[in-house]
Structure formats: C-alpha cells, structure tokens
Amino acid sequence: MFPEFKSDNLSEKEKSIEAKMESNKKEVESLLKNSPLSFANFLKPYQTIHTELSDLSTELSHIHSVKNSEESQTIYTRVIPKLTEYYTDLGQNESVYNAFLEIQKSDKTLTKEQKKVLDNEIRDFRLSGVGLAQDKKDKLKDLRIRHSELTNQFSQNVLNATNSFEMILSEEDVKGMPEGELVAARTEDGKYKFTLQFPSYIAYMTYGPNREKRKELYKAYSTRAPENGKILEEILKIKKEEASLLDFKNYAELSLATKVADTPEQVLGFLRNLAAKAKPIAEKELKTLRDFAKERGQEEIESADLMFYSEQLKKETFDYEEEKYRPYLEKESVTKGTFRFLESLLGIQFQEVKTPVWHPSVLCYDLVIDKEVRSRLYLDLEARKDKKGGAWMHNWKPHFIDEKGKETLPIAFVIGNFPAATKDHPSLLKPNDVVTLFHELGHALHHLLSRVGEAFVSGVNGVEWDAVEFPSQFLENFAYEPKVLTLFAKHYQTGETIPQSFIDVMVNAKNFQSAMGVVRQLEFAIFDMLIHLDSPNEEGVQKILEQVRDEVSVIKPPSFNRFQNSFSHIFAGGYAAGYYSYKWAELLSANAYFSFVDKGVFDLKLAEHFRKTVLEKGGSENAMVLFRDFYGKDPEIEALLRLNGIAA
Incomplete structure (x- = not known):
C-alpha cells in the first residue's frame, strides 16, 4: 500500500531523477499527439508523471535536510540546477500551454477540481514566461537556475555556520540553570557545551547566568553566515529582473499573483493596522520588563538580555517556570x-x-x-x-x-x-x-x-x-x-x-509579552514585503530593516545584528514577499x-x-x-x- 522510504543510494536517486526528467520530456511530446486533447488523455497522465518526478526529488531534498553529508551536499547541488532548468523549460513550453488553453475551451466534462488544476497551470505557465520572446525566455531560465543555486548556498551557509560554533563553559557559568538543560549540555569531561543549534541556543539565552557569555552567544547567532549578505543582494536583484521580464512592477506583485491577497499595499495596510494596535501594548510590556531588570541591578537591558529577564519576570508574575513542565x-x-x-x-x-x-x-x-x-x-x-x-x-x-x-x-x-x-x-x-x-x-x-x-x-x-x-x-x-x-x-x-x-x-x-511577539513578527513581514518592492543592495537591505524597526519595533538590536543573513524563510524558502502569510x-x-x-x-x-x-x-x-x-x-x-x- 505504501512504498518504503530508502535513505541510502543517493547516487541512484540522482540517476533516477535525471532519467525521469528525460522520460517525462518524451512522454509530454507523446501526450501532445492525442487528438482531440482532453483532461483525461493529457492532464491526467501529465499530473501523474510530474508527481512521480516530485516524489523522487523530495526523497533527495528530504535526506539533504535530515541526514546532511558531504555526499548529499554534492549531489543536491548538482541536481537542483537541472531540476530548475527542467521546470523552467516546461513552464515556457508553448505547445503544453496551448494544450491547456484548448482543453479549457473544448472539454465540457471538467469537474470543479479539474477546472482548478487548469486555471492554476495556465496562471503558472504565464508566470513562467510562456509567450515571451526566446531571448527573454532564455534570460528567465538563466535567472531561475542561478536563483536555485544561490538559495541552496544560502541555506548551506547557515547550516555550516550553525554547526561550526560551540561555547564550552565551566560549572560557574551554568549555575542555577535547569537540570534538564544541564544534562543536554554536559560533556564527558564535566564541562558544558552550548551551540547555535536552536534548543541549545535558547537554553542558555533563557537561563544562562553569565551575561557576557549570553552576549557572546547572541552575537555569534545574530552574525551567522556574513557571506550571505552578498548572496541575498544577488537574490533580490534576480527577483526584480524576473518580475520585470513577466511585466510586474516588482517581485512583491509577482509573489501575490499566486496568493489570496491582491496587492502589496493591501498586505502592508493589514500589517500596519495590526501594528498600530499591538505596538502601544508592546511598549508597556517592555517598560514592565525594563523596570523589573532595573530592580535587579540591570540598568539597561539589551537584546541578549530579553529572554533571560523575560523568563524571570514570567516566573515571578505567574509563578511560571518552563522547566517545571518538561x-x-x-x-x-x-x-x-x-x-x-x-x-x-x-x-x-x-x-x-x-x-x-x-x-x-x-x-x-x-x-x-x-x-x-x-x-x-x-x-x-x-x-x-x-x-x-x-x-x-x-x-x-x-x-x-x-x-x-x-x-x-x-x-x-x-x-x-x-x-x-x-x-x-x-x-x-x-x-x-x-x-x-x-x-x-x-x-x-x-x-x-x-x-x-x-x-x-x-x-x-x-x-x-x-x-x-x-x-x-x-x-x-x-x-x-x-x-x-x-x-x-x-x-x-x-x-x-x-x-x-x-x-x-x-x-x-x-x-x-504577546504584543512584543506580534510586533516582532510584523517587523519580519513588513521588512520582507518592502525589500521585494525593489532590489536594494546589502546596505540598502540593512537600511530598510532599520526603518521598519523604527516603525514597529520596541527594542532595537545592536548594530552588529545581521539577522537577515540567516532569514532562510525568505532567502532559501518559499516565503519571499510572503512572510505576512503567518x-x-x-x-x-x-x-x-x-x-x-x-x-x-x-x-x-x-x-x-x-x-x-x-x-x-x-x-x-x-x-x-x-x-x-x-x-x-x-x-x-x-x-x-x-x-x-x-x-x-
């Protein structure tokens, strides 16, 4: 009933993907010869062969994510551009596009589901550049192949930076931390190791008693993968060029073509309306936190202090200790x-x-x-x-x-x-x-x-x-x-x-502190939408981020913070000009x-x-x-x- 998932033989998976792309091309050409074309004799088998290709590529990308190795990095880096080229060529195939239009016009037996498939495919083909002059098609294909290479490199840089850092601490630096966190961090020689892996990072930022060590850890986390600054600059440039080729004013408008929201202005209006309601409450929450920290001798709290003092305030206000629940x-x-x-x-x-x-x-x-x-x-x-x-x-x-x-x-x-x-x-x-x-x-x-x-x-x-x-x-x-x-x-x-x-x-x-959490998410979402209205360079991205923080944030991170260099959701995932979706x-x-x-x-x-x-x-x-x-x-x-x- 279900196939087994095989996590080995990555080279065989690579060969299977390449073979499937070639067989799919031949199968599509064969399907186009059907006459008259219908959903049953074209789009049904067309969906099947492309679902099979998607299944194969998912197996490889999944292993690359959960069992990352030099072999998976090498093979995945080879395969991604080929898949991008395949889907870009397919999305610009005039014969396939015309087949969709013919079926939409002539097939009177379509169900609601089938109409949705057709509508989506016709829309996506238009967004893939079908109908463009050949030189523009070639340009779009080159852009998308380069984009796939850059997003893969962005993600790998974040992973490598995350794995390369560790902080070894003595008993004195972990005094008072919950036993569960200490068990996870304890090394064989009786020291304590904290890394940028999220459970470890959050543990010390929340409970770590040594402020200087918290600041060290925070700086390492918020400055990960500095080389991604230039990569995201190129990604934004590519996205602007892509939007221009497809007759959109900017990438934000291109992104919204496949979403429920209609315009960037509508999205920004929604986000800013929410910010107007949340920010005054977030400011009160921050004042309470600052007063609390000041009573404990910390005159001015910084970003590296937020989780630590928030946890203490939460514990005192509600008698809430997260560790008690574990x-x-x-x-x-x-x-x-x-x-x-x-x-x-x-x-x-x-x-x-x-x-x-x-x-x-x-x-x-x-x-x-x-x-x-x-x-x-x-x-x-x-x-x-x-x-x-x-x-x-x-x-x-x-x-x-x-x-x-x-x-x-x-x-x-x-x-x-x-x-x-x-x-x-x-x-x-x-x-x-x-x-x-x-x-x-x-x-x-x-x-x-x-x-x-x-x-x-x-x-x-x-x-x-x-x-x-x-x-x-x-x-x-x-x-x-x-x-x-x-x-x-x-x-x-x-x-x-x-x-x-x-x-x-x-x-x-x-x-x-829910309002502080809301404005933090709004900061990400507004920043994401604004940078995709143009293609700012690395410095311009930072400037926009600072402007957004002036508008909606209640605490400013230190000047060295470059969170955007590890913002994989929008630079290595599917959330570009779409982070507002949350x-x-x-x-x-x-x-x-x-x-x-x-x-x-x-x-x-x-x-x-x-x-x-x-x-x-x-x-x-x-x-x-x-x-x-x-x-x-x-x-x-x-x-x-x-x-x-x-x-x-």
Missing part, C-alpha cells in the same frame, strides 16, 4: 497523547508501523478513519548535527487517482529539532515545543486527509501560500487548552497527570479555533464539518471560499486580537 512533556508521551487528542477532535486514529527509516529515533504511523487506512506519517523530532535546524512538514506523496483509476495515498514527514534523548535521559519538551509539534501536525493533516482526486490540487498542493498556514496555526492553538493538556501531559517517572494548578498558570501566562493565516485560524472553543473544544459535528470543508479539500478551491464554507462569513480581526490577548 517532566510532564516527555516526547513519546506527548506524541501518543497528541494522537489521542486528534482522535477526539477529528475522529482520526494513528497506528504505529514498523518500516525502514533514516534514523533510529524516527517513528512511522498510518492514519485511519472509519477503519480505513488513509495516509502515512513519519515523525523525526529530535535534534541532530546533520539535520537542518527548525521544524517543518515535508509532503512526499499526495492523494490522487491516476488516469488508470489507481489511488495513491498521501505520505508526509514532520520534522522537529527537540532535545535528543540519551541512554540515561528521555527527550523532555518545553510547552513551546508542543506548540511547534501541533503546528507541523496541522500542516501534515492538511496534506494527509485530502480526498482530492487531482494531484496538483491535493493536500497542500495548490493551496495559496498566504492560506497554507491556516490549518497549522488552527491546530497549534489547542496546545494550551486544559482539556487537551490532560490527555498527554503525564510525568515521565510517576505517570502523574499534570496538576490543574500548572495548567492554570500556563494558560494565564500564554499571552505574556499573520494572514492566523486571522483565519483564530476565527476557526474559537468556533471550537466556544462549543467546548470537542464537537464531532463541527469537527467533521471542518475536516470536510477545509482539510479534505486541499487546494481544490480558493482558500477564502473554503474558509467561508466552514465559517459562514469572512474572518473578523477581533478573533485575532482575542487570541493574542490584545484589546480591540
């Missing part, structure tokens, strides 16, 4: 309990299966609804040195029915970088780690529960980028629900359920979430309605149409403010 959030227990929650919320069951995996800590599950196996999920949650930082969902195979009537079931990977278990100590999570797990599982469910028959609009495929975060943000909100926490928060040694008093404190502390989708998710909360969380009728109107529909319809099908009206900003504890 014994109740053992990774395996959280995972199993989360599955029980999803069974109660959405009627899904998870059955663990034994199958080859790329690391011993990886787990695999089949998703079952009404006794029917619907999809497969791999979980790879622990941090490793050969693994890209952060957390993400990677879809391997979509649900679809091919031209022969064969059904393919979806498969996805959820990747995290939670503290690794040792032979003496399990992986104990923080509450924020649980939120991250819920978030990525939301992405996975959006893909894995799809019932769409067309591969190109199934699951997360074809979903507008500014709505793709909707299901993930919807699900992450439940990580703070008391009814949910009691399902999985059990002490790893005693099995005791987390005390109600702990839950009350965590819920009360949920929106601690807040845009959060607006949808907040409205959907409170519709559940206001009915007591577990409401099977509402859950089935959500599953069928949103999760099962994937990208087969405009995301706002699907949202309205579920919610009955447009989203309201009051729900977003309520979610963040910000008064309207």
